[in-house]
Amino acid sequence: MKRELGAQAGPAARGRRPAHGEPVVDRALSLLAVFDEHRRWLTLGELSRLSGIPTSSALRLASRLVAWGALERAEDGRYCVGLRLLEVASLAPRGHGLRQVALPYMTDLASVTRQHVLLGVRDGLRATLVERLSGHAATPVAYRIGGHVPLHSTGIGWVLLAFAPQDVQEELLSRPVNREPDNRPIAPAALRRALATVRRERLAIFRRRDAEPLVSVAAPICGAGDEVVAAVSVLLPERAAQPRRLALAVQTAAQGISRELGATPTPV
Known part of the structure; x- marks a missing residue:
């Protein structure tokens, strides 16, 4: 397969740029980047x-x-993201290793709460769910x-932002x-106060x-060196939420993953 792909790529793949001046790899990535959760199948046009x-x-x-x-x-000529990308993505250290460690703790949380349990890492100014x-x-x-x-409008995001570099x-x-x-504006001073509380309590x-109000309870996950590398959260309807009671379970799971x-273990 590699030999066939290299033959198809021709001179551009060996360092020459296409006519429009943009490297082939950049154009290929631009093509992949147009897919999202609302655009899973796309025609060539x-x-x-x-x-x-063009x-x-x-x-x-x-x-x-x-x-x-x-x-x-597909047979109708439309394109979708291929499984090979999933294979490659599964090798990402921040996703795969973390996910393997976290899954048993997340499973316990899910079985107790019967709600959504999320695991996320910071990716620039946003969080990616792994x-x-x-x-x-x-x-x-x-x-x-x-x-x-x-980062500014989710429980996982608050945790990752609170412990992000200044x-x-x-x-x-x-x-x-x-x-x-x-879509209500967030005052910077209010967000700063919220982040300070998250750092102090190690909890968001x-x-x-939403149409049905939701509550997210999130806690930081640390890696070697005790830096925050991820966050875990439970997302549930506000009508059924007891955030402070749930906090202990979420923090305990985060501590287990961190260990x-x-x-270094820290008291919950």
């Missing part, structure tokens, strides 16, 4: 329009990506594995940000004003 890549070039790139397994092509377990009766939510959630915090706090999903309790990752 849609790939071209959404990526800004149709003829998009066809060549898509064909190479299909040959490698990054894309799959695992999600959900009870059969849990309130439907849009969160998915590999999806992104804001420059990361200041970069986000310097921007106008709104709550999700009601965040309320979302297995090499962190």
